[in-house]
Amino acid sequence: MTDTFELGKTIKCHKIEFNICPDLWIDASFILSKLKDKEFKEIKFLNKSGTKLNNQVESLPLNGGLYFFIVKATSLPDTASYLLYIGRAKKTTTHNLKIRCKKYFTNYKNEKERPKISQMIHGYGKFLYLKYIDLGDNNDLISELEEKLINNLIPPFNDFIPDKSIRDAVKAFS
Numbered sequence: 766m767t768d769t770f771e772l773g774k775t776i777k778c779h780k781i782e783f784n785i786c787p788d789l790w791i792d793a794s795f796i797l798s799k800l801k802d803k804e805f806k807e808i809k810f811l812n813k814s815g816t817k818l819n820n821q822v823e824s825l826p827l828n829g830g831l832y833f834f835i836v837k838a839t840s841l842p843d844t845a846s847y848l849l850y851i852g853r854a855k856k857t858t859t860h861n862l863k864i865r866c867k868k869y870f871t872n873y874k875n876e877k878e879r880p881k882i883s884q885m886i887h888g889y890g891k892f893l894y895l896k897y898i899d900l901g902d903n904n905d906l907i908s909e910l911e912e913k914l915i916n917n918l919i920p921p922f923n924d925f926i927p928d929k930s931i932r933d934a935v936k937a938f939s
Contacts, residue, residue, distance in 0.1 A: 779888055783847070784919040784935060796913050799906060800898065807896045810834070811870070815891035818870050825863035825897065829856030829907050831914070832866055832897040834922070836889040846894075849885055850922040853911040856902035866895060881922045 808821035832852050838845035854865035872879065873886040886893065900907050912927040919926060919935065926932040 810893040830900040855904040
């Protein structure tokens with residue numbers, strides 16, 4: 766049996782605050798219209814032991830798009846999943862979905878540069894999944910959708926909320 770004190774410490778270390786605001790979901794027509802014909806794909810981010818990237822990361826597209834880090838409980842993986850982070854990968858000569866997503870694994874150890882990303886991968890790595898959507902080379906659309914989705918969903922590991930009024934409201938009540 767698990768020691769109650771140790772279990773309590775572990776639970777506290779994994780506590781995440783989610784902002785779930787249905788009022789922000791109401792006008793999602795732009796997002797839905799741009800994503801309606803697109804296919805979301807999902808892969809496991811790390812291998813079973815959480816020590817290396819999952820081999821499927823190599824199959825990520827060389828295009829631009831959006832990606833979402835999701836943590837899933839293994840006891841109910843299709844029911845108990847939580848959106849942690851939304852990111853974008855623009856299509857350039859040095860960036861795409863594959864390159865951008867791989868950087869999270871190589872850079873997460875730098876806790877000073879991206880502390881939330883480091884916490885996300887350290888704390889949930891074995892249970893992290895990457896959902897992504899290939900948006901080709903439409904970099905303006907990629908940026909616009911990322912901003913709108915972050916404003917709409919307020920993922921807990923995103924450092925910045927683009928909309929100032931939403932950002933100020935979250936900060937005022939934190």
